[in-house]
Amino acid sequence: MNRNSPIGIFDSGVGGTSIWKEIHQLLPNEKTIYLADSKNAPYGLKPVSEIINFSKKNTEKLLEMGAKIIVVACNTATTNAISILRDTYRIPFIGIEPAIKPAALQSKNKAVGILATRGTLTSQLFHKASEFYSKDINIIEVEGYGLVELIEAGKSDSAEMRQLLLHLLKPMLDQNIDYLVLGCSHYPYLIPMLKKILPPNLSVIDSGEAVARQTKAILEQNDLFTLPLNDIPQPEFFSNTSPKVLAELIAAAKNNYKVSFCDF
Numbered sequence: 001m002n003r004n005s006p007i008g009i010f011d012s013g014v015g016g017t018s019i020w021k022e023i024h025q026l027l028p029n030e031k032t033i034y035l036a037d038s039k040n041a042p043y044g045l046k047p048v049s050e051i052i053n054f055s056k057k058n059t060e061k062l063l064e065m066g067a068k069i070i071v072v073a074c075n076t077a078t079t080n081a082i083s084i085l086r087d088t089y090r091i092p093f094i095g096i097e098p099a100i101k102p103a104a105l106q107s108k109n110k111a112v113g114i115l116a117t118r119g120t121l122t123s124q125l126f127h128k129a130s131e132f133y134s135k136d137i138n139i140i141e142v143e144g145y146g147l148v149e150l151i152e153a154g155k156s157d158s159a160e161m162r163q164l165l166l167h168l169l170k171p172m173l174d175q176n177i178d179y180l181v182l183g184c185s186h187y188p189y190l191i192p193m194l195k196k197i198l199p200p201n202l203s204v205i206d207s208g209e210a211v212a213r214q215t216k217a218i219l220e221q222n223d224l225f226t227l228p229l230n231d232i233p234q235p236e237f238f239s240n241t242s243p244k245v246l247a248e249l250i251a252a253a254k255n256n257y258k259v260s261f262c263d264f
């Protein structure tokens with residue numbers, strides 16, 4: 001591993017590309033390798049022991065590919081497995097968690113909705129944060145049941161998705177939230193649909209930019225910024241199912257990067 005090695009990024013599927021985009025925008029000279037474990041998605045309904053095993057498997061594949069640091073671009077894997085990853089591997093890990101703090105601090109209505117997977121909502125890490133902010137704020141947690149499956153199937157903009165979101169968000173809207181926290185890296189792909197169905201004064205926040213800033217800080221602290229190269233490195237993306245939806249999401253970012261199948 002050296003400073004010109006890639007940043008490794010993994011998620012249970014295509015959703016973590018929303019985090020990859022923020023990292024690539026902030027650190028365009030860094031090479032990135034992205035693993036979409038779509039074969040095992042959704043992680044959010046799996047037992048903790050399986051989430052840990054998938055996270056280790058993905059980490060080992062990225063280490064084999066030479067990653068210098070690893071971004072766990074999945075709230076479910078972060079909240080259930082990152083402390084074990086940090087104890088097991090001698091490489092810096094950056095995780096992602098629902099942005100409950102900024103939402104709670106900025107909410108004027110004192111009512112914040114959190115949309116996340118069951119795995120995230122039931123994790124100890126999330127529970128602690130939620131309990132802390134619940135002292136002053138009405139925190140309405142809703143499991144995004146079925147959302148990841150539709151996004152993985154390329155149906156983020158479908159009538160089915162619209163119906164499901166209207167149903168899931170109703171308890172939050174009934175309690176007059178003014179902040180909606182997207183606590184799953186797949187959900188930023190729902191923002192165009194959310195804009196159509198949510199009241200305009202409701203703010204939607206996710207953690208993508210914060211993760212990119214943290215990635216930059218960790219590279220700096222470990223003296224791991226890549227040395228300037230003549231050619232800007234091309235990001236690489238791997239899926240362990242058909243890479244069609246992954247390729248579509250990357251193409252929508254107006255890039256023509258390499259997206260391949262890989263068995264991991």
Ligand code: DGL
Pocket residue numbers: 011012013015016041042043044045073074075076077117120148183184185186
């Ligand atoms: N994208 C993931 C997250 O941030 C996990 C979704 C899932 O596989 O359930 O939680």
